[in-house]
Amino acid sequence: MIPREILRKVRRIEITTRGLVDQVFSGEYHSVFKGRGINFAEVREYDYGDDIRTIDWNVTARTGTPHVKIFEEERELTVMLLVDVSASGDFGTRERMKGDLAVEVCSLLAFSAIKNNDKVGLIIFSDRVEKFVPPRKGRRHVLRVLREMLYHEPAGRTTDLGAALEYLSRIIRRRAVVFVVSDFVSKPFEKALGVAGRRHDIVALRVRDRRESELPSIGLVELEDAETGERLVVDTSNRDFRAAFASRGEEARAGQDRTFRRSKVDVVDLSPGRPYLRPLMRFFEERGRRI
Known part of the structure; x- marks a missing residue:
């Protein structure tokens, strides 16, 4: 039995995202992906x-x-959502967590897909593939996808995107549009990304909170790595430490960007503290001009 709280969340997200699809987003999705096959x-x-x-x-x-x-x-596409549910998704410094943003964005994409008569499937992963929902059409199926994302209790805490991409390549043989929703802090995944990218159209939706690379000056703070559990007390009033922290975050981001470029994968940056519709629409508009 699915808890009533989860059902209420599903309904709220459906109302919000279906409204966005009907008002502004569906045309962007349609112009970029329909008819590509x-x-x-x-x-x-x-x-x-x-x-x-x-x-x-x-x-x-x-x-x-x-x-x-x-x-x-080809009038029918398959849209696959690869959603990272590792422990780092529980991080957030404003009104919602990274995992909450991932669910809303996936809902928007899923309702856009079924509005265009496409199939939607789901792969939930951490350091392993935890759930696979085969692609199908229809509102009832999309609601099931949302329930799975909201109700799922992760078994793993760390991230292995490579394993999820390898599973995708094995299980989805026909070309699909694949949205990978993650912070991409993972075991090495470039090889698997390249292999999957040769068959599928992959878009990386990188969900990062600004506090993961930018610390305020508030004195002594205990930081904990959500995935490993490692804890460290740091002095955030130290300017050199804050600069080194920011530099490390930028280096990690730049490394991911190089991986995406080598695999010819588009990337969209999303943050829990900022509206997600604008960067998504900007991406679709820019991509539409390249077609």
């Missing part, structure tokens, strides 16, 4: 004005008459 439909005789690059030379040679291949857009 192309399927062969038929062969017909060449007409004046046809693109010569579509000529089917085998049929032309067999019949003695120029023929061209006709393609049609």
Whole structure:
């Protein structure tokens, strides 16, 4: 039995995100992802004005008459949500945690997908794959996806994105649009990302709170690594320490960016303390111009 509190959260998130989809977001999703897949439909005789690059030379040679291949857009896509539920998702310094933001963003993407008659699937992971929900269509299915994200109790505390990507490559054979929602503080994953990226269209949604790389000057503070449990008392009034802390965070971010560039993966930065719709729409607009 799913607790009533979880059902109320699902309903609240549905109302919020479906409103955003209906009002502003669905068109952005549609323009970037719909029709990206192309399927062969038929062969017909060449007409004046046809693109010569579509000529089917085998049929032309067999019949003695120029023929061209006709393609049609693939009207149904599969959208996979890979959601990191490691312990670092419980961090947040403003009105919500990183994990809460991940659920809302996934809800927005899922409702956008079903509005366009696409399938939605889910992989929940930490240092292991914890849950797989096969891709399907429809509102009831999306509500199930939301319930799984909200109700799931993680078994692992650390992150192994590589294992999740390898699982994706094994289980989803047909090309999919894959949104990976994580802070990407993980065991090495570049090889698995490259392999998965050759088949799937991967978008990294990097969820980071600014306090993970920027400390206020408030004196002695005990910091705890959410994933390892390691604790350390630091003096945040020390300017050199704050600078070193910020530099370390920037180096980690830059390293992730290099990995994404090498794998040709787009990245969108999201923060629990800031509205998420604007960076998502900016990404879709920029990507739409590249198509």
